[in-house]
Every structure is written in C-alpha cells, then in structure tokens.
Amino acid sequence: xxxxxxxxxxxAIIGAAGAKAAVAQxxxxxxxxxxxxxxxxxxxxxGGKEIVISxxxxxxxxxxxxxxxxxxxxxxxxxxxxxxxxxxxxxxxxGQAPMLLWHGGGLTGVTWESTPDGREGWQNFxxxxxxxxxxxxxxxxxRAGWSMIPEQTGGxxxxxxxxxxFERFRIGDGVGSFQRGTTYPGQQFPADRESYMNFVRQxxxxxxxxxxxxxxxxxxxxxxxxxxVVVAHSQxxxxxxxxxxxxxxxxxxxxxxxxxxVGDPAKVAALKDVPVLMIYGDFIAQDPRWxxxxxxxxxxxxxxxxxxxxxxxxxLPERGIRGNSHMVMxxxxxxxxxxxxxxxxxxxxxxx
Amino acid sequence: xxxxxxxxxxxAIIGAAGAKAAVAQxxxxxxxxxxxxxxxxxxxxxGGKEIVISxxxxxxxxxxxxxxxxxxxxxxxxxxxxxxxxxxxxxxxxGQAPMLLWHGGGLTGVTWESTPDGREGWQNFxxxxxxxxxxxxxxxxxRAGWSMIPEQTGGxxxxxxxxxxFERFRIGDGVGSFQRGTTYPGQQFPADRESYMNFVRQxxxxxxxxxxxxxxxxxxxxxxxxxxVVVAHSQxxxxxxxxxxxxxxxxxxxxxxxxxxVGDPAKVAALKDVPVLMIYGDFIAQDPRWxxxxxxxxxxxxxxxxxxxxxxxxxLPERGIRGNSHMVMxxxxxxxxxxxxxxxxxxxxxxx
Numbered sequence: 040x041x042x043x044x045x046x047x048x049x050x051a052i053i054g055a056a057g058a059k060a061a062v063a064q065x066x067x068x069x070x071x072x073x074x075x076x077x078x079x080x081x082x083x084x085x086g087g088k089e090i091v092i093s094x095x096x097x098x099x100x101x102x103x104x105x106x107x108x109x110x111x112x113x114x115x116x117x118x119x120x121x122x123x124x125x126x127x128x129x130x131x132x133x134g135q136a137p138m139l140l141w142h143g144g145g146l147t148g149v150t151w152e153s154t155p156d157g158r159e160g161w162q163n164f165x166x167x168x169x170x171x172x173x174x175x176x177x178x179x180x181x182r183a184g185w186s187m188i189p190e191q192t193g194g195x196x197x198x199x200x201x202x203x204x205f206e207r208f209r210i211g212d213g214v215g216s217f218q219r220g221t222t223y224p225g226q227q228f229p230a231d232r233e234s235y236m237n238f239v240r241q242x243x244x245x246x247x248x249x250x251x252x253x254x255x256x257x258x259x260x261x262x263x264x265x266x267x268v269v270v271a272h273s274q275x276x277x278x279x280x281x282x283x284x285x286x287x288x289x290x291x292x293x294x295x296x297x298x299x300x301v302g303d304p305a306k307v308a309a310l311k312d313v314p315v316l317m318i319y320g321d322f323i324a325q326d327p328r329w330x331x332x333x334x335x336x337x338x339x340x341x342x343x344x345x346x347x348x349x350x351x352x353x354x355l356p357e358r359g360i361r362g363n364s365h366m367v368m369x370x371x372x373x374x375x376x377x378x379x380x381x382x383x384x385x386x387x388x389x390x391x
Numbered sequence: 392x393x394x395x396x397x398x399x400x401x402x403a404i405i406g407a408a409g410a411k412a413a414v415a416q417x418x419x420x421x422x423x424x425x426x427x428x429x430x431x432x433x434x435x436x437x438g439g440k441e442i443v444i445s446x447x448x449x450x451x452x453x454x455x456x457x458x459x460x461x462x463x464x465x466x467x468x469x470x471x472x473x474x475x476x477x478x479x480x481x482x483x484x485x486g487q488a489p490m491l492l493w494h495g496g497g498l499t500g501v502t503w504e505s506t507p508d509g510r511e512g513w514q515n516f517x518x519x520x521x522x523x524x525x526x527x528x529x530x531x532x533x534r535a536g537w538s539m540i541p542e543q544t545g546g547x548x549x550x551x552x553x554x555x556x557f558e559r560f561r562i563g564d565g566v567g568s569f570q571r572g573t574t575y576p577g578q579q580f581p582a583d584r585e586s587y588m589n590f591v592r593q594x595x596x597x598x599x600x601x602x603x604x605x606x607x608x609x610x611x612x613x614x615x616x617x618x619x620v621v622v623a624h625s626q627x628x629x630x631x632x633x634x635x636x637x638x639x640x641x642x643x644x645x646x647x648x649x650x651x652x653v654g655d656p657a658k659v660a661a662l663k664d665v666p667v668l669m670i671y672g673d674f675i676a677q678d679p680r681w682x683x684x685x686x687x688x689x690x691x692x693x694x695x696x697x698x699x700x701x702x703x704x705x706x707l708p709e710r711g712i713r714g715n716s717h718m719v720m721x722x723x724x725x726x727x728x729x730x731x732x733x734x735x736x737x738x739x740x741x742x743x
Contacts, residue, residue, distance in 0.1 A: 084592035115552030200467030240436035
C-alpha cells in the first residue's frame with residue numbers, strides 16, 4: 040500500500056467524518072487469589088545488532104512544544120532487533136524452571152496479563168502457583184521497540200481493523216460477524232463490545248519480514264535466562280519449535296497454544312528430549328484456515344514422535360472444554376485451560 | 392526524510408557492511424531489599440478513538456511461513472490513540488494515592504523499571520515503600536502500540552542513533568563524546584558500553600505530532616485510576632502540567648523530573664491546590680539547550696506561585712547531589728534522588 044495515498048485517505052476521512060468518542064473502560068476486578076510474595080521483579084532487553092546508516096541530511100527537531108530545537112543527525116550507528124522481557128519471581132518457588140511466555144503475531148506480552156474483561160490472566164495464574172514468569176515482547180513489538188525495521192526489511196506493517204481479529208481468531212462466526220454482532224454458539228471469548236475493544240487496544244502493527252531477527256532475540260533470551268519452560272502462542276509456535284530445535288538443552292518443555300506454524304522438518308530428532316504439549320481450541324472445523332493449520336501441526340507432531348520425541352496434542356473440546364477461541368488465555372474459561380497446562384507440567388515433574 | 396530513499400540506503404549498507412555481533416548482556420543483580428507482598432497486579436489499556444479508512448485494496452497476507460494465507464481488508468474501522476498501564480499494588484499500602492509514572496519522549500515505561508546496569512529502578516523503590524505504582528506506556532510507544540499514527544498525523548518517526556542520547560541527555564561531554572568515549576567528570580549515568588547499550592535498547596521511535604492524542608489518553612488514565620501522584624519525566628513534563636491544569640482534582644501532587652516543557656500559561660491559577668516538585672540534574676550550564684529549558688521551567692514555576700500555587704524547585708547539585716544526567720532514575724545514585732522525592736511526598740502528607 041502506498042503510504043502517501045494512505046495518509047491522504049486518512050486526512051480526508053478525519054476531516055470529513057471526525058472521530059467517534061473514546062470507548063468506555065473496564066475496571067479490573069479485585070484479585071480473588073489473595074496476596075502473593077515476590078522475591079524479585081524487574082525487566083531487561085536482550086539481543087539485537089548494530090547497523091550503520093549514512094548519506095542522510097541533518098534535521099532540526101522540536102521535540103516538545105515550547106522546548107528548544109535539537110539537531111538530529113540520522114547518520115550513524117543504530118541498535119536494532121533486541122527484545123524486552125519482564126520477570127516476576129515468586130516466593131516460594133515451585134516451578135522447576137523459569138516459565139517464558141511468548142505472545143503471538145501483532146500482539147505483545149500484554150497477551151498474558153489481565154484479560155480484556157479485567158480478570159487475572161495466565162501470568163497471574165502461573166505466578167500464583169509458584170512459577171518464575173518472564174513475559175516477553177518480541178522484536179518489533181511493544182517495549183522491544185520497532186526501531187529501523189521498516190527501512191531495514193523493506194516490509195510495511197500490517198494493521199488490523201477492528202473486525203479482522205473478531206473474524207480471524209474464531210470469536211465471531213465468520214466473515215461479517217463483527218458487523219452482524221454474532222459469535223459462535225457457546226463462545227468463551229469475552230465478546231461484549233467493551234471487552235472486545237480492550238483486546239483491540241492490545242494489538243500492535245505487525246511486520247511479516249522480521250522472523251529471523253525475532254528468532255535470534257529469543258535465542259538470546261534463552262541464553263540469558265537458562266533452561267526454561269517455553270509457553271508460546273500462535274505465531275510464536277514457530278519461534279518455540281525452532282528455539283527448542285536450536286537449543287534443546289535450554290528448553291525443558293514446550294507448551295504450544297494454538298500454534299500457527301511448525302518447526303524445521305529436517306531437525307525433528309533434536310526434539311527427542313523436549314516434552315511438548317499442543318493445545319487447540321474450539322470451532323476449528325468451521326474456520327477456513329484452522330483445519331489446515333491444525334493438520335500441519337499434528338503432522339509435525341507425528342514426525343517428532345517418529346524421531347523419538349514426546350508430543351501430546353489436546354483438542355480442548357475432546358476434553359469437554361468447549362467454546363475456546365484462538366485467544367485461549369483471554370477466554371472466560373482461561374483458568375480452566377491454564378489448569379490443563381499446569382497439570383501437564385506437574386506430570387512432567389516440572390512443578391512440585 | 393524520504394522513506395524510499397532511506398530504505399534504499401539501508402539495503403545498501405546492510406549488503407555492504409553487514410551487521411556486528413550482538414552486544415553482551417547484563418545479568419540483573421539480586422534484590423537487596425528482600426521480598427515484597429503484592430495485593431494485586433495487572434494491566435489495562437485506556438483511551439483511544441475510532442477512525443474509518445476506505446478505498447484501499449484488499450491483500451493476501453502470509454502471516455507465518457508454512458501457515459495459511461489470510462485475506463486482509465485494510466478498509467474499515469481502526470481504534471487508535473489508546474495507552475497502556477501496568478499496576479502493582481503492594482501490601483501494606485502506605486502511599487495515600489496511586490503513583491503514576493510517566494516516561495519521557497522516545498521511551499516507554501521501561502524507564503522506571505530495572506536500570507540499564509541491572510539495579511532496581513524507581514518503580515521498585517516506590518513499590519517497596521508502599522506506593523501503588525502504575526507504569527504507563529504513552530500513545531505510540533511500547534505496549535500502547537503505534538497503530539495508524541504515521542498515516543493519521545502525516546509525521547514520520549524520529550529514530551535516534553546510538554550517539555545521540557549520549558550527547559543530548561548530558562551523559563557525554565557534548566558533541567562527539569560518544570565517539571571519544573568521554574563523559575562529564577563525576578557523571579552518575581552507568582556509561583560503560585554494556586549498560587549504555589542496554590539503555591539504547593529501551594529507545595523506541597518517536598513521532599512529534601501526537602501530543603494531543605497523548606494528552607487525551609493521560610486524561611483517560613487519570614479518570615480511570617482517580618486522584619493520583621503523577622511523576623513525569625522530560626517530555627511528560629508537558630503532559631503532567633497540562634493534565635494537572637485540566638483535572639486539578641485528579642492530581643494530588645506533581646513531581647517533574649527534568650521537565651522538557653511547561654504548562655499552559657493561561658491556566659496557572661488551576662494549579663493552586665496541586666503541590667509541584669521540579670528536579671533538575673547536573674551539567675546544565677555546560678549544555679547548549681538545558682539552560683533555556685530549565686529557565687523556562689523556573690519562570691513557569693514563578694507564574695504558578697504568583698497565582699497562589701506551591702512549586703518547589705530542586706537543583707540536585709545545590710543539595711550536594713552531583714553528577715546526574717537527564718536520566719536521573721537510571722543514574723548510579725538513582726535511589727538517592729528517589730529518596731528526595733519520597734521525602735517531599737511524605738512532607739506533603741501523601742505517605743504515612
């Protein structure tokens with residue numbers, strides 16, 4: 040899409056139609072679980088590389104109205120492709136390895152925090168059970184910063200309309216469902232308008248050309264934190280599989296929640312000592328894309344098993360857990376699904 | 392700067408020079424302060440408005456390699472201009488109001504978290520003293536997401552080279568100091584290369600055209616959280632002053648750390664019941680811009696006082712606290728300066 044044309048389109052629309060009023064907010068509910076004790080908490084960035092740019096003109100920039108203009112020389116060295124993680128270490132510690140929470144595409148670590156309807160999310164769930172949690176923002180997203188990536192990759196970011204995830208994440212019942220205001224029957228996502236718009240607020244632009252940078256940054260994260268349980272959602276299924284294949288000694292277990300992609304078929308044997316859990320939600324048969332995505336995942340799991348690995352695939356509806364969207368960790372039964380993960384990790388002796 | 396030209400410049404440079412190896416990381420130090428108890432913690436987004444775009448072509452997008460292409464229609468309604476906040480509520484609670492931490496330009500809430508050399512930052516400091524802390528990511532930055540802002544505003548983001556903040560934030564001793572590797576004598580910023588590069592990782596692109604959106608989102612944050620102590624750094628000095636002028640009943644006190652701008656001169660009387668503390672670091676006289684920025688701030692403070700308000704201005708060197716850069720909360724004596732803020736808040740009876 041041409042940026043100038045799009046900018047002109049925007050200007051015209053804003054001039055003509057103006058903007059609607061701000062949407063009302065949800066007040067978060069008090070915690071049902073009571074206080075927790077943190078031994079440590081903090082954040083850091085990891086990874087990234089330096090690149091050099093030259094031949095660009097110097098600019099005078101007024102950063103703040105009423106401030107003093109500053110000279111900005113765009114030539115020089117930039118640091119790009121690093122990522123962010125925030126850790127919270129509870130006491131007592133019961134998880135036998137840190138738990139890394141890797142969000143999906145077009146999203147940030149907020150995925151794992153409070154749900155869009157203000158309940159406690161999976162970060163809270165696992166911290167309360169004694170897991171050291173590390174919530175990551177992948178390269179280009181959230182607090183990782185997107186730095187020079189558009190220029191470097193040549194890609195332009197994908198931005199989602201309000202309707203798109205409603206239809207694509209198996210919340211609404213197909214194309215046009217947001218406009219119709221209809222969901223799959225028994226849907227668990229908090230699809231009231233206020234909650235749904237809170238979810239939309241979490242969405243960030245997505246480049247489709249930064250996978251290698253992201254994979255490198257996740258490798259740096261694993262090197263820094265050490266052997267970990269990796270819980271990865273959607274797009275991060277790709278990064279989770281490949282990180283475990285590249286560094287099987289750094290991944291104690293891999294939990295893939297609705298993974299959108301598989302690992303490297305040439306390296307399935309690398310996964311033989313990494314227990315893997317794959318979880319899929321509901322309404323897959325009705326969706327145009329998810330039957331294929333799930334079938335690819337299950338086929339890859341079979342290849343890993345054939346090479347000596349251990350992969351458990353859970354289709355939630357087969358366990359009587361119905362109505363889950365693609366955003367399982369935000370669904371109204373998010374704690375039930377987290378409980379399935381917790382039980383599996385305990386069975387793998389990763390929690391005592 | 393022309394995007395296409397810049398992209399071409401990048402491609403040429405990357406092709407020719409390649410990228411240097413990833414920079415080594417700092418392991419965070421264990422907490423010296425011992426465990427803390429959290430009563431609640433979580434996050435939310437607030438604010439934003441809906442805009443409509445039309446007339447753009449539909450695209451097929453392959454979001455994940457090996458995935459299934461999805462149809463993306465860029466026409467429709469977008470939600471933009473919201474912001475993010477993460478709260479941690481300690482027990483026992485000693486702060487008499489929530490403390491909102493507002494970062495400066497080109498940065499995110501990470502400003503207040505662990506320092507670039509791995510010590511506990513101001514969020515830890517104040518949480519440990521019983522303040523409910525709300526760390527915000529302003530519009531366009533971090534987990535707020537930057538959504539359609541470039542198209543809407545017509546602005547292009549400012550990206551900083553590695554050298555720029557070293558020179559502009561009064562760490563190095565002027566232009567060329569990063570290349571020379573020289574700092575102001577007695578400098579408190581952790582300016583070893585590893586720590587400094589960790590700070591650079593925190594920097595995100597900055598639009599200079601989103602002030603009104605940001606101000607609106609901060610207003611929504613204050614409406615949601617209720618009467619608060621606002622601690623604002625640098626660019627957020629603008630937002631802090633104006634938020635207090637617009638909603639004096641929602642700002643119990645305003646702490647401005649190296650504010651880069653002043654409030655509305657026509658509304659100084661609105662601040663008469665909002666106690667204000669302004670803090671400036673060291674090396675201001677040697678800087679080309681900061682003598683003017685500080686003088687503007689002090690003049691505005693005098694106008695607020697003349698209208699019946701209470702503003703305390705602290706130049707840290709006059710208190711014998713020397714060597715502070717613009718990034719006071721990251722300097723090696725960050726706890727000393729936080730202690731000055733804490734003492735002032737206690738004197739205002741906002742902490743018991």
